Amino acid sequence: MKLLTIETRQYLTYYHSRYQQVRELGVDLYVMNGEGTEDFWPADHYRLVGTKNIDDMIACAKEWHATERFDGVITFSEAAVIAVAAVADALGLPSIGVDAARNSRNKLLMRQAYERAGVPIPAFRFVTDLADALAAGAEFGYPVVLKPTLGAGSHLVYRVDGPAEMAKNFATASDGLRNMFWIDAEADGVDLGPIGLLVESFLDGREYLMEALAWDDEVYLGSVVDRITAEGHSFDDDVHHAPTSLSAEDLARVHHVVRAAAHAQGLRRSAMHAEVRFHDGEPHLLEIAARVGGGGLDLIARLTADYDPIHAVVDVGRGVRPAVRHYWPTGTHITAMCLICDGGVVKNIEVPPEVSESDRVFLLKITARPGDVIRRPPDGNTIFGFLGTTGTSRDDAFDLMTELAGRIIVTLEDN
Template sequence: MKLLAIEARQNATYYVSRYEQIVGLGADLYVLNGEGTDDFWRADRYRVAGSREVAELIAAAKEWHAEERFEGVLTFSESGVLAVAAVAEALGLPGIGVEAARASRNKLLMRQAHERGGAAHPSFRYVTDEAQALAAAEEFGYPVIVKPTLGAASNYVFRADDADELRARHAQAAEGLTELSWYAMEAGGLDLGPHGLLIESFLDGDEYLIEAVVWDDEVYLGSIVDRVTAEGDTFDDDVHHAPTALTPAQVTAVHEVVAAGARAQGLVRSVMHAEVRFHDGRPHLVEIAARPGGGGLDHMARISAGHDPIAAVADVARGVRPDVRHFTPTGVHTAAMCLLPPASGRVEEIHVPDRLVEHDGVFFFKLTARPGDLVRRPPEGNSILGFLGVTGTSFEDAMSTAEDLAGQVRADLR
């Protein structure tokens, strides 16, 4: 299979390991970056369009497609979903369609779709100033969530417990819109929908991360991972565990709300990363992204549930039904977490102990920050140092090992 991966603006080397997984599945993978470095991928399978404008990306993809005859176009980036949909449409290749991509990228359009489709979701309001934010919070009741419509990775997502906190968080999030890297990595010339802030009612229960596939209106929950982070007023997707603690009845309820959300967003054949949170005993949609989850969630899915989200991406991209089944946990305990810097600053050095590298239980370890990188912590951003995933004999064993090893990774910042 011959596939084309696209990033409108290269996100450092973040997706290289996933591109390598695609190659490991037997694919001949070509990479097109709108803006990117020269040495990013194998030279004879890599091109830089020289612009992140969608018209330039389409023109470069068409020229290359005429030479190579790609079977599909793919992305692993939240910022690439719309661009890939537009390129696939222009090349006459399988895709989710631009309208479904827009509804799966812009959080306001996603919420409106959920509302129309009857999928359980928090109350929401698009706001353009502080007064509107305060009025929405008064209507919903505190606490409330502030989030960008075109964000990702919890950047500039805050919880506000009262009006004073909301004023401060709204100002921080509004200022952050101008520096939001996920927005800056979008292709130019596309209608992305409103770029601004939402106020949402707070969902007070536990959160679950799901790797799923929709194929001709049948939704398959490939894996379910429990988010076990102790939360504050900012949100780091930093500690996860599988297999899930959900009961069979709760899994059924989660399946129903994810299926309703997928239909509402217009997703017919797609991989999905769904985030679901319980409220008053019922699952509600936080979001459904039309791409797999990041970090080590693909590894957790394979180990804890026998589901391969990366293989699903390759299959869906070329219009082939993935080898997927309804959620069936393997019983193997896994724990994974983001490695967080202690503060904002520029990385001088990251210290990784030999014990971590050599540990038999480590199934995933990846540093995403390098010396010289600027990392930002809330409220300026949600930068991380990397990811760590381990297996264990029980929930307690896996969590203890992950926390112990993660605590030994140290970053020197200035």
């Protein structure tokens, strides 16, 4: 089985661990980057196009496909979802289609699709200047959420509590759009939909994350995770717990809205990452990405729900129905978090043996390296890694996780 995976613009080596998981499933994996470095992957399985122009990427993929005969095209990168759909279409391989990919990438088009289908969502408005943003804030009532239409990883996403904060955050977000990686990394020459900012009404309930699968008329929630973050004014300080605390009744209601939203986006055969938040006791859709979730959500799914999102990506990519069931927890408790430090240039990150060798640590991924720049709000949302622990209960796992996280020392360069 041969699969081609694509990054339009190389994102350091962030996805290497995912690529390794794909290879461990017996896949002969080939990598094509639009823009990136020459030594990213073994030379006989790697192509660097040198440009992220979609026509050039399609031409390179076609030439390679003529000799290798790929069984499918996949990606783990949010910024490559549309490009992969276009490449797969051009190669005559299984694809979610460019329209569904665009709906799944652009938050405005996504919201509009949900609205047409009657899916419960926050009130929203596409804003082009501060006056529009202030008018939306006054109409919806503060707090509101300000976010980019082509965002990812909570970059430039803010809770706004009043007009003064709106003026400050709107200026920061507008400036940030000009060099935001997740926009700059999109393929050139494709219709991305409107690029700008959304103001949304604030949903005041609990948030849940799902690794899900759309297959023809059915949607499966493979795993369900509670977001237990103590929220501030940005949304990147993610702390998760599984198994979910949702009741069977609430889980059924969540499944109903996720299924409706996936079909509204045009997703009929796709691995998905869905986010739902309750408001006034009812589940509302935040978004569905046509890819698996980041961080350690794939590991969490396997441990706590016996569902493998990476295997699902491989199967969907080659047009085979994945092995999946409706959510059924294994009973294993975990908590997991993004590792965050102050902003600056990384000098060194020290992980002591009691962290790296703990048999209760199922997730330890340090993504920053010496010389990397850590940006914190309002300048960015860079994290330096992920940590997850198991336990006999949520509190047991959480207490160990926070203790071990405190032992990881990040040293920054002197200014």
